[in-house]
Amino acid sequence: MxxxxxxxxxxxxxxxxxxxxxxxxxxxxxxxxxxxxxxxFEMARQSLPALETFGWKFVTTSEWDAVGGVFGALPYIYGSVVSSVFALLLATPLSIGAALFITEICPKRWGAIIAPLVELLAAIPSVIYGLWGVLVMAPWLQSTVEPWLIEHLGFIPLFQGAPYGVSMLAAIFILMIMVVPIITSITKEVLLAVPQNQKEAAIALGATRWETIRTAILPYGKSGILGAAILGLGRAVGETMAVTMVIGNAPKISLSLLAPAYTMPSVIANEFAEATTKLHSSALMEIGLILLIVTLIINALARLLIWSVSKGPGGAA
Structure with a gap:
C-alpha cells in the first residue's frame, strides 16, 4: 500500500x-x-515639457539654443538617418558576400575558422572603434580619400566641400565596420538553413555554382537577409561613442558627406550631463524617446522578417 x-x-x-x-x-x-x-513611460513623462512647448516643431526645426531655450531635433534625426542608411548600403553587400564565402565557397575547415573571427568583431567595444577612427581612419580620409572624391566627384553634392576628416563619411565607414559582423552572422545562419535538396536540384539541372546561389539559395533566404540588414540598421541607429568621436558633432544639415554632422545618440551623450535647465533635459529626453521608439520598430520588423523565413515554405530554421 x-x-x-x-x-x-x-x-x-x-x-x-x-x-x-x-x-x-x-x-x-x-x-x-x-x-x-x-x-x-518614464521617458515620455520626462519629455512632456518639451512636447508641450514645441509640439511637432521639435522634429521639423533645426535651431538648438540651450541658452535661449529653443530646441529643434531635425539635424540630429537627419544625421542618424543618413549615417545609418549609407552604412547599411555599404555593409549589406559586403556581409552577404562574406556569408556566401563562408557557407558555399570556402572549405568547411576554413569556414569554421573565419566565421568566429568575423563574429568576434561584434565584441570589440565601440570606444575602441572610435579611437581607431580618430587616430587612423579620419586622418587617412582627410589626406587620401576625401581629396580624391573632391577632385573626381566634386560635381556631385555628396562630395563637395573641404576635407575635414572627422565627418559624416567617417561615421558611415565606422558604422559599416561595426554592423558587418551582425549582418554576416545572421545571413550565414539563414543560408545554412536552405534545404540541401534545393541546392542539389539546381546542380542536377546543370546550374553552375553562381547560378545555384542566385536561383536557389538567395531567393530562399531573402526575407532573412533583409531581416539581418534591418537588425544591422537598428544597431547603427543606436551607436553612440564611436560615431561621436568621428562625426565632428556639428548641428547642421548638409548634403555633403564630407561635412561634420551630429546624431541623436551623440547629442545625448555630449549634452545630457551639462543640461542646466529642465527644458534642455526634457528636449534631450525626447530625442532619447524618439530613438528608443525607432529602434524598437526597426528590431521588431527585422524579427518578423526572420520569423517569416523560419515559418515559410521549406521550413528554414
Missing amino acids: LTKNAKPIQREKRINGDLIFRWVTALFALSILAILALML
Missing part, C-alpha cells in the same frame, strides 16, 4: 513543480516587458 500511494504523491509533486517553474519563467519574461514599458 505504501508503494502504491507513493506514485500519486510523486506525480502530484512533479505536477506542482512544473506549475511553479512555468509561473516563475512567465514572471521573468513579463518582467522584461515591464521594464521596457517602465522605460517608455
